[in-house]
Amino acid sequence: MFEKLKSRLKEVRNKLDSGINEAATREGQPAEVPAAEKRPAGSTGLVDRVKVLIVDRELVISESDISEALSELEIVLLENDVAFPVTEEIIANLVKELVGKRRKIGEPVDAIVLSALKKALGDVLGEGFDIINYIKTHEHPVKILFTGVNGTGKTTTVAKIGYFLKKNGFSVVIGAGDTFRAGAIEQIDVHAQRIGIKIIQHQQGGDPSAVLFDTVQYAVAHNVDVVLADTAGRFHNRANLMNQLEKIRRVMKPDLIVYVDEAVAGNDAVIRADEFEKTVGADAVVLTKADMDPRGGAAISIAHTIGKPLMFLGTGQGYDDISPFSPEKVIEELFGDVA
Amino acid sequence: MLDKLGSSLKDALKKLAGKTVVDRAAVEELVKDLQRALLQSDVNVKLVMGLSNAIKKRSLEEELPKGVNVREHVLRIVYQELVNLMGDGGEVKLGAQTILMAGLQGSGKTTTTAKLARYFQRKGLRVGVICADTFRPGAYEQISTLCSKINIPCFGDPKEKDALKLVRDGLPSMSGLEVVIIDTQGRHALENDLIQEIIDINTISKATHRWLVIDAALGQQASEQARRFHEAIAIDGVIITKMDGTAKGGGALSAGLTLTASFPGSSAWGI
Ligand SMILES: Nc1nc2c(ncn2[C@@H]2O[C@H](COP(=O)(O)OP(=O)(O)O)[C@@H](O)[C@H]2O)c(=O)[nH]1
Numbered sequence: 001m002f003e004k005l006k007s008r009l010k011e012v013r014n015k016l017d018s019g020i021n022e023a024a025t026r027e028g029q030p031a032e033v034p035a036a037e038k039r040p041a042g043s044t045g046l047v048d049r050v051k052v053l054i055v056d057r058e059l060v061i062s063e064s065d066i067s068e069a070l071s072e073l074e075i076v077l078l079e080n081d082v083a084f085p086v087t088e089e090i091i092a093n094l095v096k097e098l099v100g101k102r103r104k105i106g107e108p109v110d111a112i113v114l115s116a117l118k119k120a121l122g123d124v125l126g127e128g129f130d131i132i133n134y135i136k137t138h139e140h141p142v143k144i145l146f147t148g149v150n151g152t153g154k155t156t157t158v159a160k161i162g163y164f165l166k167k168n169g170f171s172v173v174i175g176a177g178d179t180f181r182a183g184a185i186e187q188i189d190v191h192a193q194r195i196g197i198k199i200i201q202h203q204q205g206g207d208p209s210a211v212l213f214d215t216v217q218y219a220v221a222h223n224v225d226v227v228l229a230d231t232a233g234r235f236h237n238r239a240n241l242m243n244q245l246e247k248i249r250r251v252m253k254p255d256l257i258v259y260v261d262e263a264v265a266g267n268d269a270v271i272r273a274d275e276f277e278k279t280v281g282a283d284a285v286v287l288t289k290a291d292m293d294p295r296g297g298a299a300i301s302i303a304h305t306i307g308k309p310l311m312f313l314g315t316g317q318g319y320d321d322i323s324p325f326s327p328e329k330v331i332e333e334l335f336g337d338v339a
Numbered sequence: 340m341l342d343k344l345g346s347s348l349k350d351a352l353k354k355l356a357g358k359t360v361v362d363r364a365a366v367e368e369l370v371k372d373l374q375r376a377l378l379q380s381d382v383n384v385k386l387v388m389g390l391s392n393a394i395k396k397r398s399l400e401e402e403l404p405k406g407v408n409v410r411e412h413v414l415r416i417v418y419q420e421l422v423n424l425m426g427d428g429g430e431v432k433l434g435a436q437t438i439l440m441a442g443l444q445g446s447g448k449t450t451t452t453a454k455l456a457r458y459f460q461r462k463g464l465r466v467g468v469i470c471a472d473t474f475r476p477g478a479y480e481q482i483s484t485l486c487s488k489i490n491i492p493c494f495g496d497p498k499e500k501d502a503l504k505l506v507r508d509g510l511p512s513m514s515g516l517e518v519v520i521i522d523t524q525g526r527h528a529l530e531n532d533l534i535q536e537i538i539d540i541n542t543i544s545k546a547t548h549r550w551l552v553i554d555a556a557l558g559q560q561a562s563e564q565a566r567r568f569h570e571a572i573a574i575d576g577v578i579i580t581k582m583d584g585t586a587k588g589g590g591a592l593s594a595g596l597t598l599t600a601s602f603p604g605s606s607a608w609g610i
């Protein structure tokens with residue numbers, strides 16, 4: 001993920017760089033430290049006054065210096081699946097950050113551009129979410145409810161996280177809360193058996209709140225550390241299904257609501273994340289299918305829109321195909337190779 | 340699909356009403372609105388840029404045909420370019436055929452298989468389904484449950500690990516039927532083994548059609564994924580799923596392949 005974004009960002013950075021440097025040259029100011037710097041030590045008078053004039057003279061970055069690079073950046077972001085409104089905001093923030101900024105002659109341009117770009121993306125990505133630490137510091141059972149639209153990978157993610165937590169020494173019970181889709185109970189049941197995790201299930205067509213309530217009861221009675229509650233996929237524009245989710249929330253009182261979407265989703269990612277966040281809430285996000293060579297923009301879009309941390313990336317169909325998400329690492333990876 | 344596009348185009352075109360020469364600023368504004376709508380619908384960025392340049396260039400350079408006002412002239416160009424972008428809609432033929440379903444994980448292949456089976460059945464054809472998904476737990480239960488609700492025979496075996504064997508054994512068992520639909524497991528462009536598997540299924544089954552099932556929400560990745568599937572098995576139809584959500588399907592639209600159906604108003608099938 002982010003591979004394409006990474007290489008294209010490098011190009012844009014260079015463009016921004018040359019845009020600003022060109023402006024410097026136009027104004028007849030060399031971008032290097034002026035010779036006046038090399039004055040003899042201790043001398044005052046004319047030489048020093050020249051120094052103040054030249055070295056301390058600043059350059060103001062104008063919008064036209066960077067407009068070409070910014071429209072390129074806009075395309076880069078869009079091509080990498082950053083949603084349209086989010087792209088516009090990032091560009092606007094970058095303009096705010098750069099335009100009118102006073103740059104001392106001699107201050108490397110790259111550093112200014114880089115920090116502005118880093119800041120723009122860093123603000124958007126926020127912080128990660130340390131699930132292990134969360135479980136350690138909260139009363140057990142920690143109840144985690146998984147939500148999202150159809151087919152994003154909720155059930156597989158429940159299995160992967162269950163496996164991950166089990167490996168980290170926690171006891172886990174899974175609630176088969178998708179009582180709607182044909183084959184859904186069989187699916188999660190097979191997963192649970194393979195990874196050796198207890199599962200509570202009712203009949204297909206049953207009330208999902210009831211099975212998840214029973215799962216919580218089981219966890220309390222058996223001192224289980226974590227409840228993972230699977231649910232049926234639903235679209236945010238279906239009021240009755242969203243109400244059902246709201247009921248599940250009231251009945252099982254989750255400590256965490258994890259919203260699951262796919263890394264390959266385009267502009268709709270922001271619309272649905274926003275709706276889920278508004279109706280039932282979301283505390284963290286998991287993005288699946290990061291192995292499909294996605295552009296990664298959905299991560300930026302969703303994080304920016306609902307302001308909730310990304311907890312994991314799903315990277316395949318195996319139980320180990322999940323990795324904790326670290327925004328610093330992403331930023332580091334995107335910009336770390338400053339040449 | 341692209342419903343927002345309609346209204347923003349109308350607004351933009353209004354600005355050209357009553358003009359006698361094509362006004363550069365108005366055209367630019369129109370192109371910008373169009374771009375915005377297409378990009379928000381996940382249409383491929385390169386396609387959008389190409390399209391907007393073509394519209395701008397043609398609107399400003401092409402001579403106004405006699406008896407046509409500026410608004411009509413530009414509208415016609417926009418229309419032609421949009422049609423170019425979308426390609427022809429395909430149609431579902433009613434007759435004996437074997438259809439191979441392909442697509443990314445979770446795109447809606449199994450649900451669509453059942454919807455198609457019901458569609459052909461209602462048109463009076465005898466339909467059967469083969470479940471060749473040997474990977475996803477519950478895959479056979481899912482499709483066989485859907486099929487039994489609508490009285491469609493479904494061949495499969497949840498314990499079998501070899502998808503090719505299922506297809507080989509399944510086809511003869513469907514010999515009395517007119518339409519056979521083969522459901523497969525999800526796969527993506529980078530999974531070479533699985534791409535090879537669907538190439539082999541296609542060869543063995545001698546499928547009449549190979550339809551790619553694409554989620555309406557799929558973003559800029561759509562074209563590349565579609566290209567890989569197309570290289571592998573010569574996709575001859577695309578089905579867009581989940582159009583009942585808020586996604587616009589522009590990714591699927593940009594796949595550059597024939598759109599076969601979108602089953603408007605379709606929904607998740609719980610049964
Ligand atoms: N390639 C890939 N496939 C995944 C990933 N997560 C889930 N899937 C697949 O996506 C499909 C839908 O997943 P599922 O968990 O059933 O989604 P749900 O409907 O949201 O519960 C299944 O075929 C999964 O194996 C992932 O990270 N990468």
Ligand SMILES: Nc1nc2c(ncn2[C@@H]2O[C@H](COP(=O)(O)OP(=O)(O)O)[C@@H](O)[C@H]2O)c(=O)[nH]1
Pocket residue numbers: 150151181233235442443444445446447448449450451525580581582583584605606607608609
């Ligand atoms: N709302 C809605 N859900 C759909 C549609 N098509 C499939 N689904 C749901 O999307 C999820 C994945 O579909 P499935 O057929 O299992 O996908 P497959 O992995 O490609 O076979 C399931 O929850 C389906 O019920 C659709 O057109 N609309």
Ligand SMILES: [Mg+2]
Pocket residue numbers: 154155156178184230231232233
């Ligand atoms: Mg599920």
Ligand SMILES: [Mg+2]
Pocket residue numbers: 448449450472475478522523524525
């Ligand atoms: Mg399937």
